[in-house]
Amino acid sequence: xxxxxGPSGLDMIRVLMGRRGNPVGMLRDMRERYGDVVRIPVGxxxxxxxxxxxxxxxxxxxxxxxxxxxxxxxLLASFLxxxxxxxxxxxxxxxxxxxxxxxxxxxxxLFVSVMAQEAESLALRLAKQAERGATVDVCPxxxxxxxxxxxxxxxxxxxxxxxxxxxxxxxxxLTHLERVSVSGARVLELLPGGKRLRGLRRVLxxxxxxxxxxxxxxxxxxxxxxxxxxxxxxxxxxxGSSDTDLVSLLLQARDESGVAMSDQEVxxxxxxxxxxxxxxVATGLAWALHxxxxxxxxxxxxxxxxxxxxGVRAANADDLVRLSLAERVFEESMRLHPPVWRIxxxxxxxxxxxxxxxxxxxxxxxxxxxxxxxxxxWERPDEFxxxxxxxxxxAVRSRLAFMPFGAGQRMCIGAAFAVAxxxxxxxxxxxxxxLVPTLPGDPPYEPSITLRPRGGVPLRLSPRARPA
Numbered sequence: 001x002x003x004x005x006g007p008s009g010l011d012m013i014r015v016l017m018g019r020r021g022n023p024v025g026m027l028r029d030m031r032e033r034y035g036d037v038v039r040i041p042v043g044x045x046x047x048x049x050x051x052x053x054x055x056x057x058x059x060x061x062x063x064x065x066x067x068x069x070x071x072x073x074x075l076l077a078s079f080l081x082x083x084x085x086x087x088x089x090x091x092x093x094x095x096x097x098x099x100x101x102x103x104x105x106x107x108x109x110l111f112v113s114v115m116a117q118e119a120e121s122l123a124l125r126l127a128k129q130a131e132r133g134a135t136v137d138v139c140p141x142x143x144x145x146x147x148x149x150x151x152x153x154x155x156x157x158x159x160x161x162x163x164x165x166x167x168x169x170x171x172x173x174l175t176h177l178e179r180v181s182v183s184g185a186r187v188l189e190l191l192p193g194g195k196r197l198r199g200l201r202r203v204l205x206x207x208x209x210x211x212x213x214x215x216x217x218x219x220x221x222x223x224x225x226x227x228x229x230x231x232x233x234x235x236x237x238x239x240g241s242s243d244t245d246l247v248s249l250l251l252q253a254r255d256e257s258g259v260a261m262s263d264q265e266v267x268x269x270x271x272x273x274x275x276x277x278x279x280x281v282a283t284g285l286a287w288a289l290h291x292x293x294x295x296x297x298x299x300x301x302x303x304x305x306x307x308x309x310x311g312v313r314a315a316n317a318d319d320l321v322r323l324s325l326a327e328r329v330f331e332e333s334m335r336l337h338p339p340v341w342r343i344x345x346x347x348x349x350x351x352x353x354x355x356x357x358x359x360x361x362x363x364x365x366x367x368x369x370x371x372x373x374x375x376x377x378w379e380r381p382d383e384f385x386x387x388x389x390x391x392x393x394x395a396v397r398s399r400l401a402f403m404p405f406g407a408g409q410r411m412c413i414g415a416a417f418a419v420a421x422x423x424x425x426x427x428x429x430x431x432x433x434x435l436v437p438t439l440p441g442d443p444p445y446e447p448s449i450t451l452r453p454r455g456g457v458p459l460r461l462s463p464r465a466r467p468a
Contacts (some may be wrong), residue, residue, distance in 0.1 A: 004048060004356035006030070006039035015040060023447045024341065027051070027367055037354040046362045048353065051370035053377065053400040055353050059345055059364045060408040061400075067345035070363050076275075076449075079173050079219060081264065083272030084413060094255050096413065099269055102249035103414055109317040110244045111417060114152045115424045116314040118145050122425065123432035130433040130461035137456040138289045142282040142425075143167065149421055150277035154270055155229045156245040162225070169218035170274065176215045178448050226270050230263050246273065273414065275449075280339045281418045283450045284404075285425055288333035290442070290457045291384050292426075293435035298386065302326050303464060306427035315424050323423040326430075328386035330422040334372075334404035336384065337442075341369040341451040343406055368403050369451065377401040436460040 007015045007030070015026055027049060030038045036052030050056055059067050068088050077086040084095055101107075122145045129136055147166060151159035159166055229247050237251065250266045261269070292299040302325055309315075309322045320327075343366040351358040358364065373381040377398065378388070387393065405412035412418075429435075438458045446454035 002356060004037045004039035004354070005034040006041070007034075008041075012041075022445075024369055024445050024451070027370055031370055037356050039356070046359060048356075048358060048362060048364045049367060050353065050364060051367045052354075052374070053371060053398055055364075056366045056371060056400050056403065056407065058353050059366055060343070060403075060406065060410070063351065064408050064410070066348050066351055067364060068348055070344045070346040073344075076177065079177060080272050080275060081268030083268040085272045085276060092410075095261075095265070095269065098253040098255055098261060099250065100413055102246055102253065103417055107249070108320075108416070108420060111149075111153045112315060112317040112320070112420060112424065115149050115421050116316070116428075118148045118152070119425045119428035120314065121145075123428040126429060126461060127432045127463060130463045133460065133462065135438055135458050135460045137458045139282070139286045139453065139456040142285040142289070143278070145425060146278050146282035146285065146421070150273060150281075152245070153417075154246040154273055154277075155225070156247070158225060158229050158232075165221060166225070169221040170278065172214060172218045173222075174275075174279065174449055176211055176218075179211075222271065222274070223267065226267050227263065230266055246270070276412065277414055277417065279450050281421055283339040283452055284330065284334050284337075284418070285422055286453060286457050287337040287339075288330050288422065288426055289429065289435060289459065290437070290439075290453065291333050291336065292329065292430065293437040293459050295384055296434065298325075298329060298384075299430045299435055302329060302426060302430040306431045310427075315427070317420075320420055320423055323427055325386065326423040326426045327419060328389040329426060330419060331389040331402070331404070332384060332386040335378075335388070335402055336372065336382075337445075337451060337453075338368045338372055338404050339450040340404060340406065340412075341447060342367055343403075366403075371400070372402065372404075374401070430464075432464060434462045434464050436462065 015030065030040070030049055031051045036050065037055055038049040038051075040047040040049065048055075050059065069086060073086045080086050082091060084092065084099060087095060122141065126136065126141070144163060144167070147163060147170075148160070151157070151163075151166070226247075230251070233248050233251055237248075247266065247270060250261055250269060252260075254260055292302070305323060305325045309319050315323070345364045345366070347358055347360055347362045347364060350360055353364070371377070375381055378401065400407055405415040405418070436459060438460055443453040443455055443457065446452040
């Protein structure tokens with residue numbers, strides 16, 4: 001076994017500076033300099049950047065049992081609890097088996113009606129702004145519609161009227177966790193001997209600072225909302241009635257021993273879905289609209305597909321297969337700008353990746369943001385071309401060449417929900433308005449938990465005629 005190549009000395013200083021200013025550019029530079037497996041020593045912890053599908057397959061599929069969720073997920077657990085994103089081992093397997101039936105395709109008609117209602121409300125709002133020739137940042141619009149959809153699907157509409165309060169709470173929580181993740185405590189944990197200090201950031205979250213108090217208040221806002229719905233639904237069940245939202249389905253779920261989830265477990269899964277089904281989908285939709293603004297022929301085709309499929313009626317679950325161009329547009333958007341741009345794992349035992357040694361306690365970082373533009377996997381990888389995702393093209397491509405929802409047994413359980421939501425929202429928007437870019441090209445990245453467009457996506461809107 002040999003040590004993987006990677007930066008050292010002055011090059012290491014440049015890498016660390018690039019991580020703060022342009023981490024995606026830093027990752028691309030590391031691949032060009034050193035290859036698909038790059039070792040970056042950060043204090044006492046070696047990081048391995050994996051930008052090829054072989055490394056991704058090894059960590060996420062073939063030897064997944066040797067890799068657990070890393071420190072970032074431990075930090076997220078302070079907000080999410082022990083849901084599917086943060087849990088490991090037997091607890092994760094139990095929850096996966098209980099949650100999965102609630103998101104299967106036979107449940108999709110219940111959710112698509114919600115998606116269609118909210119997408120149509122969004123389209124009408126944008127159409128009114130288009131009549132004035134307004135310029136609109138679509139990022140907050142997508143955050144709003146994604147929140148309304150996931151909230152109604154999960155909580156039966158209890159969030160309606162409290163959207164701004166929930167938005168503020170979610171955004172503050174995510175921003176605060178990101179701030180803590182790059183704090184001085186993080187530096188101390190990475191120094192030689194720093195492993196003994198792991199958990200220091202969790203301690204910092206408990207200090208009585210103003211931001212920590214606001215952090216806990218934001219969590220309380222969401223907890224009050226979620227637990228209130230759980231109490232109401234348990235009372236309905238006791239009366240012999242139930243709703244069709246996800247909270248009801250989770251309360252009805254049983255594990256192999258016939259044991260139901262506790263209120264805490266249901267809360268943790270709902271909080272996890274808030275994050276996974278809100279921020280991630282909204283970011284993907286914003287990038288898709290940005291790309292469509294630069295490719296008006298594709299936007300026209302999405303609108304025409306929607307008109308031919310739906311006419312003047314609302315979408316239903318049977319329409320999803322016929323809204324295939326909208327699906328391909330969203331997939332191509334996630335290829336070019338994957339909201340989940342990195343997937344980190346902690347090695348539990350010594351391993352080898354690509355012939356290079358990986359010590360216990362290393363952090364392996366799979367980089368979809370690089371794999372999705374690998375010239376060995378994709379022709380013209382920097383160009384927007386939804387035809388890549390036609391069935392004939394996808395059938396001959398490695399499944400790991402495209403991993404917007406992860407890969408292996410921990411692949412995102414809500415992938416079908418997210419894609420259906422995107423199909424319906426993109427169709428509704430393209431049928432309602434024409435999108436005109438106001439930026440000269442792609443906005444810079446704001447890499448956080450998701451890969452956001454820094455400064456938003458301001459688009460000028462003009463009306464599009466709808467069938468009578």
